[in-house]
Amino acid sequence: MNLNDFIIMRHELLLTTVIIILLIAEVFSIFEKGEKSISEFSFGIEMFAILLFLIITLVGFVPSGRGMLFGGMYQTDEIRILMKNILNIGTLIILFQSVSYLRKNENKEKSTEFILLLFSTLLGMNFMVSSGDFLMFYLGLELATLPLAALAAFDKFKNKFSEAGIKFILLAALSSGVTLYGISMIYGTNGSIYFSDVSLTFSDEGLQILAFIFFISGLAFKISLVPFHFWAADVYEGAPVNITSYLSVISKGAAVFIFIILLYHVFPVISKEWTYLLYALSILTMTIGNLFAIRQQNLKRFLAFSSIAQAGFILLGVIGEPQLGLASVIYFVLIYVFSNLGAFGVVSAISNFSGKENMNDYNGLYQTNPKLSLVLMLSLFSLAGIPPVAGFFGKFFLFTAAAQKGFYGLVIIATLNATISLYYYLLVIKAMFINKNEQPVEYFRNDFFTRTGLLICVLGMIIIGFASFIFDGIFSMS
Amino acid sequence: MNQVVFYFLSAVILVFSLLTVTSSRILRAAVYLLFVLIATAGIYFLLGYNFLAGVQLTLYAGGIIVLIIFAIMLTGSAGEKLERPSLNKFLLAILISLIGTVTSLILFFAYHSFPVIGNEIPATVKMVGASLINPGDNGYVLPFELISVLLLAAIVGAIVIAKKATR
């Protein structure tokens, strides 16, 4: 392996190295744990992990070309590196938001394991995005899923959490089993597991289409598209908040990325068929996600359902005009990372401080915690797609991509859904700013890491909204 | 001879798969699953994939089933009688499985562009081992390494979740 190969694979290699370093640090207990109360900046394992991961994130931006390794099992190009960088940024924000969770007394002993599992899922996603054959794709999918089940069940002594874990792992096992069955049929009809070979021989015969439908079920599960959405709300509510945000942003983003790559590069022959399929799924996902979101009182569940609806919007770009579609999906996910993590960050901070997660508890939040309310308002505006914030442009480009293909009906339905979603996002904002409350959540000050995480989100939402060159850059790459 | 063995094994697979999902005793269901997996290993033997059959026997039949049975004993649910499924669920499941089976089989029988058989290379243990560490074309060193990370993560996750609280 020469230096160039190393640069091509740097995301995965560095992450593996960090996993091993953390494992060794844990085994030889280099970092003190235990009852001692730690000050905000004491150098514990979580600081160490953040530092290492910051290096990975920065190294990820070193420009490098396209390449294929291991006989085509691993392949990468500019667009995949961009995708991995987006995932890295999101994970970094989640690490910042997790520090206060990991420093709780009951979690101190397990903090290394938490970070290890988090990084191994990210490694799985990186390999999944870079996979050049179905075997690497399948293993990446599993590596991105299985440790997440352990994370969802992380607070094992609270009932809800282990239930979230078991629901997640059993449904994941089933959906990946169905995917596997689909891959086996694709292999049977095409004679190869390499994407490059399959894309040449794939045709629109019945068995191949059936294989394709089986195949996408595993990804549909991860993106939480409609027939597979029912797990999402339960798991999102049951898991710890930072894992919920990881599931709904990073895990979903990675699945969307590889989904669109596969559709464009491996299954272009049956594009007519999958366009119809995703057309229907998009409408269903948006509408059902929205209808459920309106009824929720628990903010975590509310954000969960609203993120299901967002997945429906993403499909608009997937079936849209290819180049604009790919660019708009990546751009949307980039914005979605910042806005959803911002919203989840505020919810998680308040839930950590007061244990309150209901909409009514947010009444009058602006009087006591104006900064947090502003961040939450900005994030919700961005999720809803209100003009000054970045989210508007994200949705706008998705709609444009679909409209260029002539799907005006779909765009109209999507606009209606966006309006409905605007209504329920505004409900939360109204609760914070207008509703009166006898006992609002008291004023509290977040630690340095939570604040940094939220600051990155706010900056991301504002800067991406005004810097048009970012979209132009993505567009020229795709 | 081969045919007789094959049809015997397939009968075992079908009967015991059905029993696995319908038996009302949990421990028996686990044992039936064991029979299914062993019969699958038998088919691998018949097809000439000896190494794969060995892995199936030791890892799947030997490892996973023992793990499941062990956990069933540990939770003390071995003697429990399982409830019958409600009628609605039963009908839904029957419907989905029947439609799925029929569609898949019809489409499979209708598919005719399967290729002509090429030259066979035998799956000897030497060949399998060499492929697993081969980084080139049709080599599997990268998935091999990746699955080691997966197993490591699974071990870490399982220990974190299953261990008792220290305080």
Next chain:
Amino acid sequence: MIHIPITHLISISTLMFFIGIYGFITRKNLFTILMSTELVLNAGALNFVAFNKYFYPDNLQGHFFALFIISVAAAEAALAIAIIIAIYRNFKNIDAEKINEMKY
């Protein structure tokens, strides 16, 4: 070469697959749900091996895929059982429907 048509092999794996799906929907006990998913995975592996043997014997892709499926199934089962044991400690029972704390 053994004289069995591939259609028979594929029929068996298809039936095994959908029996697994049936079990996943109807079963309530967590262990039996896990067993159903094992059936599904096993059917996928059998499919790979059959296609490899009959149509593409000039390389061993299906064979290796089946090998990796078995390892993944092991990891999956281990994690699922760990979570089931944690649930058992909390609830003292392992029925999927009795542990319905979360409302729909």
